[in-house]
Amino acid sequence: MLNPYIPIPVEVVNIVTEVDTKDIKTFRFAFINSEDEANFKYLPGQFAELSIFGKGESPIGIASSPTQPGYLEFTVQKAGIVTSTLHDLEVGTRMGVRGPMGNSWPIDYLEGKNIVVVGGGFAFTTLRSLIVYILHKDNRSRFGNITVVYGARTPGLLIYKDELAAWEARDDINLNVTVDKGDESWKGREGFVPTVCKEVAPSSENAVTVICGPPVMIRFTLPVFFDLGFSKENIITSLEMRMKCGIGKCGRCNVGNKFVCKDGPVFSLAELDKLTKEY
Amino acid sequence: MEKRLLKKDKLAGIIKNISREMLVYAPVKEEDNVLFMALKEGREPLLDFSNSRNAPKTFFFPRTEIMMKYTRTGKGMELSTGEVEVREAVLFGVRPCDARSFALLDMLFEQDKYKDPYYIARREKTTVISMACVHPPYSTCFCTSVDGSPTSGEGADILLMDIGDNYLVEFITSRGEKLLKYFGDLPKAGEAEETLKKEIAERAEKEIKSHIPAKDIKPILDNNFEHPFWETIHRKCLACGTCTYLCPTCHCFDxxxxxxxxxxxxxxxxxxxxxxxxxxxxxxHNPRTTQKERWRQRVMHKFKYYVDNFGAISCVGCGRCVMYCPVNLDIRKIVEDIAKL
Structure with a gap:
């Protein structure tokens, strides 16, 4: 029997410091065994347990896209024991990954629709996976317009800067990057994410919003989308909870009768309405 | 299913014989407690006991267990062993409530998609011999309120029932039948014993004094996640966790x-x-900030969420949490109060 608790061995092959505060890094892992890579079938929105023997595990959303074979990427903020250890690792170190876990962004449902992606801070990781997935040449025609609103507090806190620039140059994605407060070199937009969403005003016609960010951003952004005519079925988000096993056994990440680890982390607002308000 | 008759004075010898060939866990007296322990040479298994203090789930889901080992290499810490090593064992003298907890835990640990190899390996290699409660041992027993029965064989491989001079021995599963050879050439049970079993089972159920509306509260819980009632139960709780540690069905782990x-x-x-x-x-951030939310979770998990997810209440009515709570919180009273909401 396959043991879901045993991590898949991977090697750190690249580390990118994403922000000027240096506490958010993107780690690229390569599988040690090629059959592990073949078995690791995932979709944007899923997560994995990053596993460091001697320290523990931390559930982190997968930031790379399945259209990027050969590696997995995770963007991680330095916070607790595992993530702090991770931040001190060097390229070439071996560690483990358990997954993929949870459900994904509802790719089948999103097909044929216009997609509005709203992200705040570094909660942009699985949204980046989704955008990369949709923009891939084999997938782009299956989806309608893509509108992205992505905000951070300062320009230095924006992640994936190179990719943002590359997307900016494309004509098949409407990218709106904003910062709460710019600096002398910032030439882009200033303003909070909810305000920018209101200005961009994407149509709710045949459209789905996928939103991830700090709770305060979500709280003020949702009314904007309700005003634009988005139904709760068409506003989709992802939850976080403390987790251990990742497969619905250890009993701590439930919201009502659903486990965020295996029934989530992706839920529509309509689904969340049916759950208890305990997250 | 094989049903045999065993002279009562033969049982201890049979159990000891099995223990010479494989690991047998049996109830033994240890200071003031009855505990399941590995039966060593010269030690007598208890045949007449109420119930063990600890729930025997620990033999499938140990309090502490090593999942894997790792060692430092030039490239970091790497896995050295992840094998699940489990010995063949017999768990003797399990009460029907506790045996039923295995059936309930199977639902979680043996789900179609997500299987727990540690639990399953132990479950597959362990034969459970249950001992029916001909006279339910405690005033706090309430198995019949949660779909159990003092003489049920659910979750057991072999069920023993004291029917007077003999034990009625039911070999329920094929795993149980593999132990037939240790029991020798026993006479088969007939109509008379079947009738006797029925009578004893009915009488035993009548002897259960504690009845709670456990199956009625699900629809109430469905609609009352927010309710002033939740403010009323947790205040004296010490958060010691004794209830969950003694519980045969609690399965949360770190x-x-x-x-x-x-x-x-x-x-x-x-x-x-x-x-x-x-x-x-x-x-x-903590989604369950106070003991109120934690108690609500405990009640909801047992009487609503488990029912939603697996169709069964995650409580077997053993009464341990009632008996050993240091501040006398009583799940029976809580369930009764919820039924009145």
């Missing part, structure tokens, strides 16, 4: 790492929804 020098282990330990740290996140 996974942690212990490393020393170049070697380390990843272990899992029982955890408890009664503890503040259970859901505390690294950011400092």
């Amino acid at each position: 996974i942690s790492d212990e490393a020393k020098g170049s070697d380390g282990i990843r272990i899992r330990n029982w955890d408890s929804c009664m503890y503040p740290l259970f859901t505390l996140e690294t950011s400092g």
